[in-house]
Amino acid sequence: MVDVVRRRRVRGRAAERHQPLGEAAAQYAAMAWPVCAGAQPYRGTRGALEPGRACSCDRLGCPAPGAHPVSSAWQMQATVDLSVIQGWWETRPEANVILVTGRVFDVLDVPAAAGAAALEQMEVAGTAVGPVALAGQGRMLFFVTTKGSPADEDEWWSCGLESEPESVVAGLRWHCRDSYVLAPPSCDASGAAGRWLRSPHEHPLPDALRLLEYLVDACEA
DSSP: HHHHHHEEEEEEEEHHSSOHHHHHHHHHHTTTTEEEEEBBOOOOOOOOTTTTTBSSSSSSTTTSSTTBBSSSHHHHOBBBBBHHHHHHHHHTTTTTEEEEESEEEEEEEEEEEHHHHHHHHHHHHTTOOOOOEEEEEEEEEEEEOOOOOOOSSSGGOHHHHHHHHHHHHOEEEEEOOTTTOOOOTTTTTTTTBBBEOOOOOOOOOOOOHHHHHHHHHHHHO
């Protein structure tokens, strides 16, 4: 029985890696998670481009190849409208999927090694952990309930992890409003595809503060 379950998990992960990006975007939208089209890392499939170009965007020396929206108007364009999403990926089937934070969920973004250590500690402690994704090779994303975007700015509580994350805890960033993350099965600059370690279909979003202590400790270890 254990072998059967293991084989099913392996097949599920393989299917996720080969899932069309437009199909994945539509599935996120069906969950009411706003998405927008992202750039894709350049891997020499589009002909001769300028030396040093690693991203499909127009910026030479892009600091985050394939890990940002195509349009600078992404905050207005992010949507759950399936007809709009279908049109985007019919035009750009290789576009990465960007999930916009601060509306339905926030994301606690940590180095993969620290995330794995924190996840193990949370599971031992019986802490309710929500969806968790591995983004490419280097980062682990913990999806949590959002702090939201209150109409009254006086109701907003800020956190240094948003604006100057490295000055608070090295390696840890809190993506909330005005931010976004690269969603599985999108590929990072190395060509590694992201994947879900804990599916959002099976695990509800937890309170961010319940996870934060574990993640801070893991990043500082």
